[in-house]
Amino acid sequence: EDKVVQSPLSLVVHEGDTVTLNCSYEVTNFRSLLWYKQEKKAPTFLFMLTSSGIEKKSGRLSSILDKKELFSILNITATQTGDSAVYLCAVETDNYGQNFVFGPGTRLSVLP
Amino acid sequence: GAGVSQSPRYKVAKRGQDVALRCDPISGHVSLFWYQQALGQGPEFLTYFQNEAQLDKSGLPSDRFFAERPEGSVSTLKIQRTQQEDSAVYLCASSLSGYHEQYFGPGTRLTVT
Numbered sequence: 001e002d003k004v005v006q007s008p009l010s011l012v013v014h015e016g017d018t019v020t021l022n023c024s025y026e027v028t029n030f031r032s033l034l035w036y037k038q039e040k041k042a043p044t045f046l047f048m049l050t051s052s053g054i055e056k057k058s059g060r061l062s063s064i065l066d067k068k069e070l071f072s073i074l075n076i077t078a079t080q081t082g083d084s085a086v087y088l089c090a091v092e093t094d095n096y097g098q099n100f101v102f103g104p105g106t107r108l109s110v111l112p
Numbered sequence: 113g114a115g116v117s118q119s120p121r122y123k124v125a126k127r128g129q130d131v132a133l134r135c136d137p138i139s140g141h142v143s144l145f146w147y148q149q150a151l152g153q154g155p156e157f158l159t160y161f162q163n164e165a166q167l168d169k170s171g172l173p174s175d176r177f178f179a180e181r182p183e184g185s186v187s188t189l190k191i192q193r194t195q196q197e198d199s200a201v202y203l204c205a206s207s208l209s210g211y212h213e214q215y216f217g218p219g220t221r222l223t224v225t
Contacts, residue, residue: 036155038214043155090216100203102216 002027004103006089012109017079021106023089024071033065033072036088038105043088046074079110114138116217118204124223125194133189133220137206144187145214146179147203155203161187194224 004025013019025033032050036043047056049065049072056063060079065072076083086105093101117136125131137144143162147155148171157171163184172179176195181187191198201221205214 045155088216100201100216100219 002091002093002101004089004091004101006087006103006106008106009104010107010109012111013079014111015080017110018075018077019079019108021074021076021087021089021108022071023073023103025089025091025101025103026070027091027093027101029094030067031092031094034090034092035063035072035074036090038086038088046087076108079108081110081112084108084110116204116206116215118202118217118220120220121218122221122223124225127194127196127224129194130190130192131194131222133191133202133222135187135189135204135206135217137185137187137204138215139185140208141206141215142184142209143207143214144181145205145207146187146189147205148173149201149203149219151200158189158202191222194222196224198222199224 007022011019032048034048035046037046046061047063049056049063052065052067060077063072063074074087086107088105089103091101116138119134123131145160146158148158149155159166159172159179160168161181164181176192178190179187189202199222201219203219204217207214
């Protein structure tokens with residue numbers, strides 16, 4: 001059974017801290033791994049990762065994929081209160097009819 | 113435990129056909145959401161139910177899209193007279209209440225030829 005695990009499930013930090021969110025997966029026919037930020041309604045797409053070892057960066061956020069060890073991390077530096085959200089990791093598969101497997105999310109709370 | 117399930121998982125439709133996509137939320141979950149996700153992009157909100165009431169349908173792209181949840185559990189997203197631009201993955205999510213901690217289904221990949 002395909003599975004995506006995220007850790008920690010919940011995290012409370014203060015503004016200015018750096019956080020690392022983890023996502024590990026066990027799926028057949030991996031296609032890509034995606035990170036989302038979810039506040040209200042639709043999750044906001046952050047990154048799509050398909051190749052190992054290539055860091056993707058957007059402002060204070062960065063992410064990297066390790067296809068050998070089957071995990072990804074999402075780093076947020078100099079956190080701000082606006083970073084408070086649930087961060088979802090999802091793996092897209094090539095399995096017939098099985099498109100996305102979502103992790104449970106990490107709830108990040110950034111205190112002023 | 114049982115998560116959100118969707119069927120069919122994969123659908124190919126000829127342009128002009130009607131399709132119906134089904135979502136079975138987690139039992140007891142009050143809120144149900146539909147999203148459309150085009151290739152390489154994030155999910156776009158379509159519509160939201162609280163029990164059987166459709167509280168927000170602002171994301172439905174045209175009047176060809178219709179969603180219902182008549183008994184407050186299973187939901188169906190219907191697309192009439194499908195067009196090629198409707199090709200996408202349609203994701204369903206449910207939550208116990210409110211907008212947070214949504215649990216996503218595996219999606220239905222619709223391809224319109």
